Amino acid sequence: MEGAVDAQSLISMSLMKIHSSRTQRGGIKLHKNLLVSFVLRNARQVYLKERYAQIYRMQQYQEVLTVCDEIQELDPLDPLDPDLEEPGQDAALPGCGKDPDPPDPPDYPSCCLEAPLSHCTRTTVLDLDTHVVTTVENGFLHQDCCCAAPQCAPDPNPEPPDPNPDPAPRKRKGGFRSSEEEEEEVSDFTGSRKRLKREDGPEPNPEQLDSSNISNLISIFGSGFSGLLSRQADLEQICSKQALASLGAWTRAIVAF
Amino acid sequence: MEEESDTRKINNSFLRDHNYATEADIISTVEFNSTGELLATGDKGGRVVVFQREQESKTQPHRRGEYNVYSTFQSHEPEFDYLKSLEIEEKINKIKWLPQQNAAYFLLSTNDKTVKLWKISERDKRPEGYNLKDEDGRIRDPSTITSLRVPVLQPMDLMVEATARRVFSNAHTYHINSISVNSDLQTYISTDDLRVNLWNLEITDRSFNIVDIKPANMEELTEVITSAEFHPQHCHTFAYSSSKGSIRLCDMRQAALCDRHSKYFEEPEDPSTRSFFSEIISSISDVKFSHNGRYLMTRDYLTVKVWDLQMENKPLETYQVHDYLRGKLCSLYENDCIFDKFECVWNGSDSVIMTGSYNNFFRMFDRNTKRDVTLEASRENSKPRAILKPRKVCVGGKRRKDEISVDSLDFSKKILHTTWHPQENIIAVAATNNLYIFQDKVN
Numbered sequence: 001m002e003g004a005v006d007a008q009s010l011i012s013m014s015l016m017k018i019h020s021s022r023t024q025r026g027g028i029k030l031h032k033n034l035l036v037s038f039v040l041r042n043a044r045q046v047y048l049k050e051r052y053a054q055i056y057r058m059q060q061y062q063e064v065l066t067v068c069d070e071i072q073e074l075d076p077l078d079p080l081d082p083d084l085e086e087p088g089q090d091a092a093l094p095g096c097g098k099d100p101d102p103p104d105p106p107d108y109p110s111c112c113l114e115a116p117l118s119h120c121t122r123t124t125v126l127d128l129d130t131h132v133v134t135t136v137e138n139g140f141l142h143q144d145c146c147c148a149a150p151q152c153a154p155d156p157n158p159e160p161p162d163p164n165p166d167p168a169p170r171k172r173k174g175g176f177r178s179s180e181e182e183e184e185e186v187s188d189f190t191g192s193r194k195r196l197k198r199e200d201g202p203e204p205n206p207e208q209l210d211s212s213n214i215s216n217l218i219s220i221f222g223s224g225f226s227g228l229l230s231r232q233a234d235l236e237q238i239c240s241k242q243a244l245a246s247l248g249a250w251t252r253a254i255v256a257f
Numbered sequence: 258m259e260e261e262s263d264t265r266k267i268n269n270s271f272l273r274d275h276n277y278a279t280e281a282d283i284i285s286t287v288e289f290n291s292t293g294e295l296l297a298t299g300d301k302g303g304r305v306v307v308f309q310r311e312q313e314s315k316t317q318p319h320r321r322g323e324y325n326v327y328s329t330f331q332s333h334e335p336e337f338d339y340l341k342s343l344e345i346e347e348k349i350n351k352i353k354w355l356p357q358q359n360a361a362y363f364l365l366s367t368n369d370k371t372v373k374l375w376k377i378s379e380r381d382k383r384p385e386g387y388n389l390k391d392e393d394g395r396i397r398d399p400s401t402i403t404s405l406r407v408p409v410l411q412p413m414d415l416m417v418e419a420t421a422r423r424v425f426s427n428a429h430t431y432h433i434n435s436i437s438v439n440s441d442l443q444t445y446i447s448t449d450d451l452r453v454n455l456w457n458l459e460i461t462d463r464s465f466n467i468v469d470i471k472p473a474n475m476e477e478l479t480e481v482i483t484s485a486e487f488h489p490q491h492c493h494t495f496a497y498s499s500s501k502g503s504i505r506l507c508d509m510r511q512a513a514l515c516d517r518h519s520k521y522f523e524e525p526e527d528p529s530t531r532s533f534f535s536e537i538i539s540s541i542s543d544v545k546f547s548h549n550g551r552y553l554m555t556r557d558y559l560t561v562k563v564w565d566l567q568m569e570n571k572p573l574e575t576y577q578v579h580d581y582l583r584g585k586l587c588s589l590y591e592n593d594c595i596f597d598k599f600e601c602v603w604n605g606s607d608s609v610i611m612t613g614s615y616n617n618f619f620r621m622f623d624r625n626t627k628r629d630v631t632l633e634a635s636r637e638n639s640k641p642r643a644i645l646k647p648r649k650v651c652v653g654g655k656r657r658k659d660e661i662s663v664d665s666l667d668f669s670k671k672i673l674h675t676t677w678h679p680q681e682n683i684i685a686v687a688a689t690n691n692l693y694i695f696q697d698k699v700n
Contacts, residue, residue, distance in 0.1 A: 006587070010533055013591060026346040026369060030431055030450045031481045031500055031540075032596050038536035039590065046533075 007050070010043035284687035286674055290354035290362065293678040296324055296685055297364055298692055299349025303333040305366055305419075307377060324694055328377050330419040333368040345370050351436050353445070355458075363422070365445060369432040372447050374423035374458065382410040428454050428464045435484045441492040448485040453497060453515075467515045468497060468507065483541050483598075490550045498555055502526075502539035504564065522553070522564050524571045534586045534595060542598035547607040548679075554610055556601040559583060561612050563624065576622045576629065579614045581652045581663045594668050602677045602684075613672025616661065617688045618648060634672060634686045634693040644698065 014036050021028050021036075281302030288297050296308040309327035336345040346369055355363040361378040386408040390396050431449035438445045446467070447454050453468035468485075472478055485497035493509045505518035526535065538558040545554045552573070553564040559580055562572035578599075582589060589595040594615070601612040613619045614631070622629045631648045651660035674687040682697035 007533075010587075010590075017593075025344050026348075026432070027341070027343040030478075031434075031483065034478065034481060034500060035537045035540060035596065039533050042533045042535075 007043040007047040010039060011047065014040040014043065279690070282690040284674060284690060284692060285348050285350065286352050287676045287685050287687050287692065288352045288354060288364075289676050289678050289685065290364075291356045291679060293680055293683065295327065295354070295362060296676070296694070297352045297354065297366075298685075298687065299332065299352050299366055300690075301346075301348040303331055303335070303347030303349060303368065305330055305332045305349060305352065305364075305375070307362075307364075328417040328419055330375070332366045332373060332375065332421075333371065336370070338370075350433060353436050353438050355438055356442060358442075365436055365438065367433050367436050367447065370426065370429055372425040372433070372436055372445075372456070373421050374425075375419050376422045377417060377419045380416045380418060381413060383413045384408040385411045423458065423461050425456055425461050425464070428456075431481075434482070435486070437486045437495065439487045439492050440490055444492075446485055446487065446495060448482055448497065450481040453482065453485050453495075455509075465513070467509065467513070469514065469516065484544045486544055486546055488550055489546050489548060496544055496546065496553060498541035498544040500540040501536070502541055502557060504541065504544060504553060504555060506566065520566070520569055522569050522572075524562070530583075532586060534590060537590070537595050538586065543600040545601060545603060547603050548605060549607055552607065554601050554603060556599050556612055558595060558597075558599075561601050561610060561622065563610070574624065576610070576620075578612055578620055579618075579650070581650055582615075585663070589668070592668065594671070597671055597673060599671075599673050600675060602675055604677050604682070605680045611675055611677060611684065613675055613686070615668050615671050616666040617670040617672060618650075619672045619675060619686055632695075634688045634691075635670075636691075645695065 017036050018033055018040075021033055279302075281300060281304075283301045284298050285301050286297075286299040289295070290297070294310050296310075298306050298308075300306075305328075306326060307328040308324040310324050311322040313322050332349060333347040335347045337343070338345055348368055349366050350369065351365075351367050353365045355365070357363075361376050364375050364377070366373055366375060385392070386406050388397075388402060388405055388408075389399070425447070429447065429449045429452070431451055433447055433449050435448045436445060437448075443459075444455055444457055447456065447464075451469065451471040452466055454464040455467050456464045468482070470480070470482060480499045480501040480503075483498050483500055485495060488494035488496070494506060495509070495515075496504055496506045498504045501523075503521060503523040506520035506522070507515035508519045509515060511517070511519065526539065541555045541557050543554075543556040546552070547554065551566060553566060555562050555564065555572075556578075559578060559582060561576045561578055563574040563576075565573045586595060599613050601610060603610055608625055609621055609623050611619060611621045617634045618631050619634065620629060620631050631650070632645045633648050646659075649657075649660045650666070651657065651662045656662050670689060672686055672688055676685050678684070684695050686693045686695065
């Protein structure tokens, strides 16, 4: 499958198609929109996999930096960890010693880490009310995966900070337990989604209203029909089930038949 | 197989001589009747044009009967559903003929919501010699009538009239995609995205729902019905295809609601060809039983498959229609061409199958010799009575003189609808707003 960049353009194309189908003569064509939602799901899966891969790499980087710090704190003549004195080790730890200020892990769920790579800084947002598709350039992946839009985007009414501590330090016990890490990420993810659901009730702030509508829309478009969820224990599957609880304009349109 | 001499291009009779095609003139369905004497076309403007084959003339035996316009009528009008604020398109989605049982012809035509039964009959006599009115139709003053006479039928110029005999409406929430007349000649089915309804041709206010795949929660929807057809001989059997690439055969004797299939045809997906668009290109756009009732043919975006009714786990034959498009799926998705619904047809003896493609190309596959040919329906490239030259698409490497490269294909010129005469080698091909009729080489 193509990489994350193609996935993003497919997502925006698909959203435009769904949007324009609402004004087509003859009404919404169920078959075509079902097929478009499949493309959306596939593109989203690829996009999210790429994102998680980046986050994983980012966390590895974090871990490496932490180890670097630990090395720096150690007495170089300390015989405790002979492995760390290997001259090749420094080379294997990128940025070690060169970057004295590693980026502070922000207080968001891990999926919202600022990614140093340029191509994941765009988010595609379709506002069905103003009919505008915008590609947002920033360092955060929001709406699409964590739905904690008020938390990620600059907001005049900031939500309470994420009660979950950054999961990265918890897992740093040396060694890479990739599957366990992912599951823990998932549970944080789930946690953040559950929190969003509870906060979703009364929405006094129109800006918050917009972003939560958009986030609902994006998550619903992202998951499409829940029957499209893959049968494997997928990260996305766990997230989407939470988001599907809220009805968006898309499902209203379908149910309207 | 060698094809074509009598290349005849018959414009829809409503076309003025414009270079552009009015959208209403785009042909949306073509169908021969069961003898091949009549050919019906439906268009986006809701009109039906019926062509009739000329009687073969004894003075010119080498000139086979050609098709001329026989009748034209407005079958469906645009409607508005006030409850849902939806416009209902008048485009004719399908036409199916009923076998002829008397002097008149009957056909079913459908748009997205309503099926209509039309009677097409000839009138070549009219009564003359009325007592109470004169020849102009003016009422005569009774006091001037001195004697009585019996009106007699006098010959007149042939007039073909079409009347709507039945209107079958309000049975479909979703868009009707197909209709199929049963071999019992008393019932027919109409199919939309989620349901199949069984009708009696005589009864318009009631239909039976025999297949319903609508999930309790629409969010769980994963597939829709794309086409359905009755078995040509077994009046209790029908098949329907789905957007997931599967076909279900149902037996109406098993239960009133045929949600449980008696056979399920599906080929497992090849994981090596998986892409973003796998679901779209595996959606079946047309399903047709063979005339002998032993095979099923299905068309998806890139292939045509022939299935043996006795073998459910894989098709008997798979034919690549335009596999060179596999690498262009992303741009075809962008311009919506990937959603085009191509139809497929059998010839009368079930030995050759035909389907359309882009650039006004259509393809024929001989099931016995395994040979295939690509032909083009266009004004520029074919003169009347010229033999059609086979075309070739160059997929890579050096392009030969007559070949066309994939990038020069015109994707706005697509052949979605074709039909084959039930007995002879005559085909009708709809290319946007033009109808092409090709015949086998004479002598």
